[in-house]
Amino acid sequence: MRGVDTELVKRAQHGDKDAFGLIATDLATRFLAVSRRILRDIDLAQDATQQALVSIWRELPQLRDPARFDAWSYRILVHACYAEGRRARTWSPNLRVLPTDEPAALGGVDTVIHRDELETAIRRLSVDHRTVLVLHHYADIPAERVAQILDVPVGTVHSRLHHAMRAMRAALDADERPAAKEAFR
């Protein structure tokens, strides 16, 4: 997890908007990438990122230890993602695969072949499971830090990671058994 300059955090805590602008510039791209992978929707991810940045500004004076800014700010982002995810809840089937706008040439042949199955599988995961998967495997945050961010025991993080990866791998297995898959339609 890349650290934000503690001095900038202290200045922003005292209301320095220029300092906060530098922090926000540093966070925005990372936050948007993480929230998009959790929420699986660019519009929701943009809203979550915007809300997180504004909340960070508003709540900064409450942060007692500026050295803990990174974990604290990720926690705010995760809460914003949960809030946006809740806003998007519908009772129509939510397992449809939306057209991807990600470049097809990236990620290798294997990834292209399995993209639809993986997208379906990750949408089937709860937001809790998606969040640990993204924070750990995409944002490269160690499990212990993920536990701090989510305010859950580290064992819970490992458990969710295990469950999430098992479900994602199973999606690839399912893809290799088209006849069986067809039989359940």
Added chain:
Amino acid sequence: MTTDHDPRTRVVLSWLREEAHENAESVLLRALDEVDTTPQRRRSARTDTYAKLIAAAAAVLVVAVIGYQFLPGSGGVAGQPSIAPSPRPMLVASGTFRAKGAPVELDATGAGDSVTGTMTVGEATEGFTVDLECTLTAKDGRILIGGDTTESTMSWVTKGGFSAIVLKPGSPMHAVFGSESDAPSATSCLAFLEGIVDQPFTTDIGDGALEPITGTVQLGP
């Protein structure tokens, strides 16, 4: 971040780490615009809030203790020896209705952390079932009923986690659902309800928050 050599894991991680070229500039500009008009919340304000909450809780406790002294059979100053009536389950809420577009069956009796009953939301193919355990009434009259999620086919509701319904009495009554992710650090049902009772999605009315229900819900006293 992984030592797993399973080739399927490699495919999953490769896919997860694909670059998507998100453009954060517009988000950043919108956020900074909003920051310009957003005051920071100073620590002293929070301390004041906590002090008020503690004072309010203390006042409630004093009233409850004094009130208990005057209950018949309580052994207090006005108590009279009597045969204790057999306890009757106290209704919290019961009804069959639609909330947030989903069919809901709710039946909850009891009080505090001694609630029994179930809530079924949605259908077998898309829904969840909650073994109800606790209830909380907010200062503004909203009723929160929560418990352990025993079944779920919804992506945002975790089986084994806490889930709740929040009912706002009125005409029409409003409702919204909460799930484990809304208060992930809660270690008990009541702590979960306390964790969501002041969150905007349970206090506000609108998309993503409380919305009118159709049908009727019978509420307890």
